[in-house]
Amino acid sequence: MTTTTPASKAPTEPPVRRRIPKLSINLRQYGIVAALAVIVILFQILTDGRLLLPGNVNNLIQQNAYVLILAIGMVIVIIAGHIDLSVGSVVAMVGAVAAISMNNWGLPWWGAVIVSLLVGAVVGAWQGYWVAFVGIPAFIVTLAGMLIFRGLTLVLLTGGTISGLPAEFTAIGAGWLPSYLGELGGRDVLTLALGILTAVALIVFQLRTRATLSRLDLPREPAASMWTKNGIAAIAIVWFAWLLSDYSGTPIILIVLAALILIYNFVLNRTVFGRHVYAMGGNLFAAVMSGVKTKWVNFYIFVNMGVLAGLAGVVSTARAGGAVASAGQNYELDAIAAVFIGGAAVQGGVGTVVGAVVGGLVMGVLNMGLSILSVDAAWQMTIKGLVLLLAVAFDIFNKRRAGGR
Amino acid sequence: MEHSIILRMNNIVKDFNGVKALDGVSLEVTRGQVHGICGENGAGKSTLMKVLSGVYPVGSFDGSIEFEDHEVAYKTINDSEHDGIVIIHQELALSPYLSIAENIFLGNENATRGVIDWNKTNREAALLLARVGLDENPATKILELGVGKQQLVEIAKALSKRVKLLILDEPTAALNDEDSTHLLGLIDHLRTQGITCIIISHKLKEIKRIADTVTVIRDGRTIETIDMNGPDATEAHIIRAMVGRDLNNLFPPRDPAIGAEVLRVENWTVHHPVDVARKVVDGASFTVNAGEIVGFAGLMGAGRTELAMSLFGHSYGTNISGTVFKDGTEIQMRTVGEAIEHGFAYATEDRKRYGLNLIGDITVNVSAAALAKLAKYGVIDRHREYKVADSYRQKMNIKAPSVGSITGKLSGGNQQKVVLSKWIFSGPDVLILDEPTRGIDVGAKYEIYGIINELAAQGKAVIVISSELPELIGICDRIYAISEGKLTGEVAKADASQETLMHYMTAGKD
Numbered sequence: 001m002t003t004t005t006p007a008s009k010a011p012t013e014p015p016v017r018r019r020i021p022k023l024s025i026n027l028r029q030y031g032i033v034a035a036l037a038v039i040v041i042l043f044q045i046l047t048d049g050r051l052l053l054p055g056n057v058n059n060l061i062q063q064n065a066y067v068l069i070l071a072i073g074m075v076i077v078i079i080a081g082h083i084d085l086s087v088g089s090v091v092a093m094v095g096a097v098a099a100i101s102m103n104n105w106g107l108p109w110w111g112a113v114i115v116s117l118l119v120g121a122v123v124g125a126w127q128g129y130w131v132a133f134v135g136i137p138a139f140i141v142t143l144a145g146m147l148i149f150r151g152l153t154l155v156l157l158t159g160g161t162i163s164g165l166p167a168e169f170t171a172i173g174a175g176w177l178p179s180y181l182g183e184l185g186g187r188d189v190l191t192l193a194l195g196i197l198t199a200v201a202l203i204v205f206q207l208r209t210r211a212t213l214s215r216l217d218l219p220r221e222p223a224a225s226m227w228t229k230n231g232i233a234a235i236a237i238v239w240f241a242w243l244l245s246d247y248s249g250t251p252i253i254l255i256v257l258a259a260l261i262l263i264y265n266f267v268l269n270r271t272v273f274g275r276h277v278y279a280m281g282g283n284l285f286a287a288v289m290s291g292v293k294t295k296w297v298n299f300y301i302f303v304n305m306g307v308l309a310g311l312a313g314v315v316s317t318a319r320a321g322g323a324v325a326s327a328g329q330n331y332e333l334d335a336i337a338a339v340f341i342g343g344a345a346v347q348g349g350v351g352t353v354v355g356a357v358v359g360g361l362v363m364g365v366l367n368m369g370l371s372i373l374s375v376d377a378a379w380q381m382t383i384k385g386l387v388l389l390l391a392v393a394f395d396i397f398n399k400r401r402a403g404g405r
Numbered sequence: 406m407e408h409s410i411i412l413r414m415n416n417i418v419k420d421f422n423g424v425k426a427l428d429g430v431s432l433e434v435t436r437g438q439v440h441g442i443c444g445e446n447g448a449g450k451s452t453l454m455k456v457l458s459g460v461y462p463v464g465s466f467d468g469s470i471e472f473e474d475h476e477v478a479y480k481t482i483n484d485s486e487h488d489g490i491v492i493i494h495q496e497l498a499l500s501p502y503l504s505i506a507e508n509i510f511l512g513n514e515n516a517t518r519g520v521i522d523w524n525k526t527n528r529e530a531a532l533l534l535a536r537v538g539l540d541e542n543p544a545t546k547i548l549e550l551g552v553g554k555q556q557l558v559e560i561a562k563a564l565s566k567r568v569k570l571l572i573l574d575e576p577t578a579a580l581n582d583e584d585s586t587h588l589l590g591l592i593d594h595l596r597t598q599g600i601t602c603i604i605i606s607h608k609l610k611e612i613k614r615i616a617d618t619v620t621v622i623r624d625g626r627t628i629e630t631i632d633m634n635g636p637d638a639t640e641a642h643i644i645r646a647m648v649g650r651d652l653n654n655l656f657p658p659r660d661p662a663i664g665a666e667v668l669r670v671e672n673w674t675v676h677h678p679v680d681v682a683r684k685v686v687d688g689a690s691f692t693v694n695a696g697e698i699v700g701f702a703g704l705m706g707a708g709r710t711e712l713a714m715s716l717f718g719h720s721y722g723t724n725i726s727g728t729v730f731k732d733g734t735e736i737q738m739r740t741v742g743e744a745i746e747h748g749f750a751y752a753t754e755d756r757k758r759y760g761l762n763l764i765g766d767i768t769v770n771v772s773a774a775a776l777a778k779l780a781k782y783g784v785i786d787r788h789r790e791y792k793v794a795d796s797y798r799q800k801m802n803i804k805a806p807s808v809g810s811i812t813g814k815l816s817g818g819n820q821q822k823v824v825l826s827k828w829i830f831s832g833p834d835v836l837i838l839d840e841p842t843r844g845i846d847v848g849a850k851y852e853i854y855g856i857i858n859e860l861a862a863q864g865k866a867v868i869v870i871s872s873e874l875p876e877l878i879g880i881c882d883r884i885y886a887i888s889e890g891k892l893t894g895e896v897a898k899a900d901a902s903q904e905t906l907m908h909y910m911t912a913g914k915d
Contacts, residue, residue, distance in 0.1 A: 216788050219807070270787065272780045279773055282762030289720065289751065289759050290774040290827070291741040349764045 031394070032343055032358050039362060043369030050372050051365070054247035057240070062174060064364035065253040066091065066316040066328075068357050070335035071342070072264050073308035075356035078339050079268075079281045080301050081348030082131065082138035086145030087309040087335060090123050091328030092153040094313030099162035099323035102169060109169040117310045123149065124306020125299070132298035146332070154325050163322030172256075173318030176249040187242075188249035195241020198258075199234035206230050253315060257357075260308075264353045277301065281348030337384070338363055341391040362387070409474075411436040411601050412570060417456055417468035426452045427466070428625035434570070434618075439592060439602045441616030441633075443609070443643055445846035449625040450605050454572055458492045459485040472570070489569030493559045495578060495844075499547045506530035506543035509562045533561040537591055551706070553584025560591065571595065572603045577611060578844050581704045581872060589615050607846065609640045621646040648848055656879035657851060659858040663882065664695030666733070667866040668835050673727035675708075675715040675890075681723055685711045687890040689727070693835065693866040698857060700881035701870045702906045708890040709870045710754050713837045717751040718744035731835070745774060750833035752824050754840045754870070756817075760824045763813035767805060768794040770812050770823050775831040797826035802852060818849025825856055836860060837868045842876065854880055874903045886910045 043051045050056065070087050077084045098116045101107040107115065123145070130141040167175075181189035206226060213220045220226075244250060268274035276297045279287040288294055312331070317323050342359030344351030366387060370380045412434040419427040427449045434440045444450045455461050457470060459479030470477050472488055479485045482492075499508045506527050515525045530543035539557040547555060556576060563571055573592075577585040592602055592615055606612050612619055613633065621628045621643060629646045631637050675686040686708045693699045703709040714721035716729065718741035729736055731747060738744040744751070753759035761770055771794040772779055779790045794808040801822040805815060812823055821841060828836060838857065842850045857880060861867050871877050877884050878901045886894040886909030894909030 212788065216792070218788055218791055270784050272776045272783045272785060275769065275772075275776060275785060278765065279762055279769065282764045282769075283758075285759045286762055286773070289717075289741060289753055291718075291745045292773075293740075293742060345764075349762070 031398070032341065032355055032362070032391075035391070036358050036362050036365065039365050039369070043365060043372070047369060047372045051369055052243065054243045056368060056372070057243045058247045058251060060361075060364050060368055061251050061254050061257070062319060063368070064360060065173065065251075065257060065319070066312040066331060067334045067338055067363065068257055068360045069260060069308055069312040069315060070331060071338040071356040071360045072260055072353055073305040074332075074335040075339045075342065075344055075351045075353055076264070076268065076277055076301055077138070077305050078336070078344045078346075079348055079351040080277050080298065081281045081284065082298070082301070083336065084127075084138065084142045084145075084302070084305050085332050086123075086127065086142040086149055087305065087312070088328040088331035088333075089146045089149035089153065090120060090306065090309040091313040091316055091331050092323075092325065093123075093149045093156065094119050094310045095317035095320075095323040095327050096153050096156040096162070096325070098169075098314055098317055099165060100156060102165055103162055109166050109172075112169060113172070113314055116314045117307050120306040120308070120310020120313065121303055122306070123309070124303035127306070128299040128302030131302060132295045138302075150325075153327075157323060157325045161322055161324045165318070165322060170318045170321050172252055173315045174321070175252050177252060177255070179249060187245040189245075191241050191245035191250045194250055195238050195245075198241075199237045202234055202237070203230055256311075256315075261353060261357055268353055273297065273300070278349060281345075281350070283349075334363060335360075337388045341388060343395060346392075359391075362391075409436050410434065411473060412457075413471040414453070414457065415469045415471070417453065417466055417470075419452055419456055419461060419466040425625055427456065429468075430622060430625065430627050432620055432627065433630070434601060434603060436601055437596060437599050438617040439596055439604060439615050441612040441619040442603060442605045442622060443607075443612060443619055443647055444622035445647055445848055448622045448647075450622055451574060452625075453622065454492055454574060454603070454605065457485070458482055458490055458572065486566055489567055490572070491563035491566055491568040491570070492572040493556075493563060493574065493576065495575040497552070497555050497559055499555055499558060501548035502546060504544045504546055505534065505541060505550075505558050505561075508547055508558060509533060509543075509565050511562075513566065529565070530561070533564050534558075536564060537561045538587065538594075551584075552579045553581065553587070556580065556584070556588060557591070560595075568600060570601045570603065572605075574605045575607065575844070576604065577606065577608060581706070583704065585611065607844070609643055612643070613638065613640060619643060623647060644847060647846075655847075655851065655875075657855045657858055659861070659880075661696065661698075661861065661882050662864075663697045664864060666692050667695050667731065668693040669730040669733075670716065671728045671730070673712065673716070673729075674725070675711060675722035676724040678721065678723050685722060685890050686715060689887070689890075689892045691885055691892060691895075693868060695864045695866055696861050697883065698861050698867045698869060698881045700877035700884035701868060701887055702874060702877050702884055703870075703887035703910055704872075707887045707910065709887055710839055711890075712887070713751060713839055713868070713870060716744075717741065717749055717837065720751075745831055745833075748832070748834035749837070750774070750828035750831055750835070751837045752821075752828050752839060752841060754843070756820055756824050761812050761820060764811060766811055767798060767803065767808040767815075767823055771797055771808070771826045771830055774827050778830075778832075793830060794826075797830065801826055801856065816849075818845040818852070821845055821849070821853060822856075825853070829860070833865065835866045835868070837870070839870045840872065841869060842871070842873070850876075874906055877901075877906070878903070886912070888912050 040051065074084060074087070094116045097119050098112045101112045101115045102109065127141050127145050130136045131138045177190060179188050179190060181193060183189060210220055210226065268277065276287065276292045279290070279292055280294055280297060284294065313328070316327060320327065338360035339351060339356045340346070340359070341362055342352065342355030342357070344355065363384060366384055367380065370383060410433050412432070414430065414432040417427050417430045418425065430449065430453055432453070442450050456466050459482050462480045463478035472490065477488065500511065503511070509530050510526055515522045515529065527543045534541060534543060537557045537560050539554055539561065541550065541554065547558065550558070560571070576588055580588065589611060592604070595602060604612070604616065616633050619631045619633055621631070623646070631643065669692045671690045673686055673689040674684060677683040677685050689712055701709050701712070711721050715725050716738070718738050719725055720741060729738065736747050738747055738749065757763060762773065768791055772790050776785060779786050779793065791808065797803070798805065798808050803819050803822045803826070805819060812820055815823065841857065842853050845853065857867060857869065869877065869881060878898070882898050884896045884901055884906060885892050886896070886906055888910050893912040896905055896909070
């Protein structure tokens with residue numbers, strides 16, 4: 001029997017159109033980093049160099065740690081196609097529980113941290129149950145949670161505040177690593193060492209990945225682009241350490257943040273769980289029909305968000321030095337804004353941990369720069385709102401251009 | 406009736422970033438005729454229609470368009486609709502929660518100073534529905550209608566705009582035979598009323614039945630315009646023009662080597678998830694052997710997809726009863742995960758909705774159903790994942806520059822190959838393929854059939870569900886007919902004809 005395979009000459013689609021999506025994804029990722037750089041330079045000029053004074057760089061980290069932690073949890077929630085409006089209230093409630101556990105129950109600081117994370121996990125499990133197993137949209141569940149946990153905070157604190165927390169506890173939010181290695185010309189040696197070590201580790205890791213890719217004959221990024229990117233990153237890290245070493249050294253919370261970024265970046269990119277999150281956000285039905293246990297994935301996403309909100313509660317309470325009922329107000333909005341500025345898609349399926357963290361830093365630098373310039377709080381809010389809108393508009397514009405229509 | 410030219414498109418060139426999607430297409434449509442446009446996917450048919458209707462505004466393409474003897478320059482769809490050119494897309498664009506009447510007059514409301522005259526709206530809607538032969542209350546919500554009826558609402562909507570040239574893009578792709586026949590009848594009827602119609606379709610039988618003239622487009626060029634009353638009006642001739650060569654056989658050859666029984670389903674009954682009393686599948690019993698391709702033929706709504714989905718991890722229905730034996734042992738599949746573990750794979754009918762992560766690349770889609778194979782302690786070996794995806798890209802001839810290509814940008818045939826890769830990689834023993842060639846052009850269909858044959862040759866049990874009877878007869882060893890949830894017949898390949906199957910498929914219907 002004679003047969004022809006007509007497919008061999010089936011119409012070829014325009015190759016140029018196909019290449020664009022990849023390019024635009026890169027553009028999006030670098031776009032946000034570039035935006036951060038532009039904002040930093042802009043405020044550095046506007047504030048006559050005060051933005052990057054060592055003390056301010058230190059505060060940038062300590063003041064914004066909560067939003068970065070929340071943004072890491074939130075980006076996972078948003079990739080999966082949900083939202084969490086309750087995290088601000090959870091932060092307040094966990095802070096109250098932490099303070100009570102130390103001042104009233106006499107728990108040591110580490111006991112309070114464990115209790116806080118557990119409370120966060122229970123809150124997450126509660127919300128995850130309603131979202132995943134009952135099927136109520138997360139918007140509703142967490143809107144209810146926002147009220148419930150704010151209310152419970154008021155009940156716990158009976159309207160007052162709890163202060164006078166142990167120094168070990170407040171150090172989590174407002175302390176630094178001790179100067180184990182001493183000082184050199186007034187600079188903390190440990191901080192410098194950590195900075196250099198991190199930069200070296202980054203380069204070594206990149207080279208090893210490249211070697212593996214080459215050994216397996218897999219496509220690699222051009223060497224020039226790799227060196228430029230990582231070279232700039234390494235220099236930025238060392239410079240950052242240089243600034244911090246001139247102040248009080250390495251903030252404890254910076255170590256926590258670094259660990260979280262590494263862990264969650266790994267979870268989203270390399271694990272089955274992370275892949276399932278992206279798959280559900282990309283097409284929930286297809287994920288179900290591919291055997292993804294979507295209910296359990298949803299449940300764990302919210303448990304995780306709860307634990308991170310608990311941690312953010314510890315950090316912000318530690319930094320404030322006490323628990324107040326009004327703590328954590330609007331934190332959910334800061335975290336959600338950070339995630340969207342960081343390139344996540346409202347429909348889900350798209351987003352990265354690094355993007356969310358950079359998005360959080362953009363907001364942080366804006367806050368700090370505007371404060372240094374003594375811009376009125378009302379205008380600060382207005383400007384932040386506009387930045388969020390422009391960031392997402394830029395993203396949509398980019399996507400439309402990439403779509404070619 | 407005068408036989409003047411209503412539409413002339415002259416030498417249309419449209420390029421996307423330097424790649425020519427249309428490269429000098431010319432088209433002449435005679436007033437009052439049905440004009441078919443044929444071509445493989447990606448040949449430029451839809452692009453041509455978008456140029457015509459103003460989706461691509463004047464200036465974004467070269468060439469000229471004359472409508473009713475005037476050169477036109479449409480900047481938006483509204484401009485072309487104003488002249489009476491209405492396009493009905495493959496994906497219907499109705500608002501599900503609005504009523505039929507509201508949809509018909511959406512954007513064109515019968516209103517005075519912004520206040521809608523509902524009596525007039527409903528009265529006119531009823532008249533339009535009568536014209537398209539749809540017996541429904543104009544107040545019925547769209548979501549209560551099937552696809553076939555929705556299609557008719559779209560046409561009623563077009564009629565409300567005093568359409569002169571109606572363009573239908575793959576109008577019957579999602580319709581069953583009954584609805585298709587009705588639709589073709591309606592087009593016939595509109596022709597007698599002087600409405601000119603352009604119909605884009607893969608289904609050459611339909612084209613042959615309905616069209617007065619056919620223009621074939623390939624690689625962005627007009628290849629041939631065929632008078633369907635002339636001597637060249639054969640399917641073979643059209644296919645040759647479409648693919649640029651003879652297609653001697655629509656189905657690749659195969660020597661079946663049928664082995665032992667792999668799957669046996671006994672007395673499978675499934676109830677409707679909402680209307681619990683209704684049996685969607687009623688006591689179905691069947692077997693599939695190793696290396697065998699078994700077809701399921703049924704009209705839309707007969708319960709084919711429901712049978713497959715309920716088997717595949719109870720993905721559909723409630724109160725499911727019956728037993729499933731695999732290799733002689735009874736098994737339970739209550740979740741999709743369990744079904745996959747038992748070696749089942751189900752490539753869904755609607756690949757965009759249920760089959761693919763369209764914003765994901767080829768790699769993540771290929772690995773989606775069998776990530777466990779690529780992971781250790783929950784960590785994915787991404788290098789291996791890439792290699793696996795790339796090997797499928799080559800093996801299945803998926804046309805994409807790399808496995809990093811986003812699946813949403815691929816053509817239908819290539820998307821289907823990604824879906825098949827995903828399920829083949831999961832290493833199944835039983836593959837259920839639901840409408841594996843829907844919306845796919847002739848060339849890619851042939852390739853998909855080749856893949857199906859290859860799977861059977863590897864000793865897998867393959868079930869193919871299809872609305873296209875010639876396809877089932879062409880590739881299957883045995884065909885079950887299903888009607889109203891019951892298996893009404895079993896036909897071996899040698900005895901299979903469209904008439905026999907249709908007889909069983911309509912069994913029990915009044």
